Amino acid sequence: MTHHNPYARLPARDRASTFPPHRLIALLAGLFVSLVFSVQLYAQEDANANQELTAEDVEARIETLEKPMYTPFVELYLLEESKALRKEMQNTRAELIEKVVDKELSVADKTMAYASDTVTYFFYLIAGATSILVLIGWNSIRDMRNQLTSLAEKRVNELVVEYEARLKVIEEQLQQKSDIIHQNQEEIERTNEVHSLWLKASQETSQQNKISVYDQILDLRPDDVEALSYKADAVLELQEPLWAISLCLRALKLAPDNGHAHYQLACAYAEIGRWEDAVNTLGKAIEISEAYRDDASVDPSFARLHDHDNFRALVFTGEPERSDD
16 A cells, blocks of 8 residues: 555644644743753853863862753653654554545445446346347347347358359469469470480481481470471482472471471472472472572572573572573
């Protein structure tokens, strides 16, 4: 418990009334007597100090004293009055503390009573309202709770179904992305392997070995038009024009605008003597890329077409036409 100054709660007139007047007057009279005695003693000592006293003078003065040098009864009276005042102050403080504690306990009791009454009245109000609802035909509190519970369960079930559908869609999307990532990884691995096979084919000197490498590329990518056209080129080197024609037609079916496939097909037609087909197919290749014009002018496959007018008009465009002679 926090201790307070008990006199701080009392008005000024109450604090003054705690000291009896006759004791206050006696205390003031004693203080005045002591003050007078002290002044006389101090004056006597000062006068004696001004004179040079010897031991014999002091002994003679002591023997000739007419009254005592101090008054012990006055001092004892002052001490008793101070003691009595201190006891009265302690008693007054104890009484004040007791009154303050009683007041605080009374306030606490009133507060508890007010809280208890408030809670009781609140519950009475709830009970009365519930009774009124039951009397006028409304559902009971239990029915209301059951309805609220059923509504809450229904709403929760709807939310669960909705979120399950959303999670299913998300799961399908994640599965699709996972499949795409897996396919991309496989495609990257396949591309790296195909790239290494192309490097290997470029380093091979034997046409048979090149054809073997191209077959490995076609095993990984059956629709690789470049592999088909380069394989046709290697087949032509082995004097297999019909095989080359089959490969080129397969490549052109996949990519009709592939210039290299057209060029190799023209070479294969020239090898078997189909001059018009060779010139027409070479014209399609030159339309795609002018570089095939220079290649055809020096390609051994077109050596027998150098006297063909359409071939010369197609390939040797910058040279004058040959006469009939």
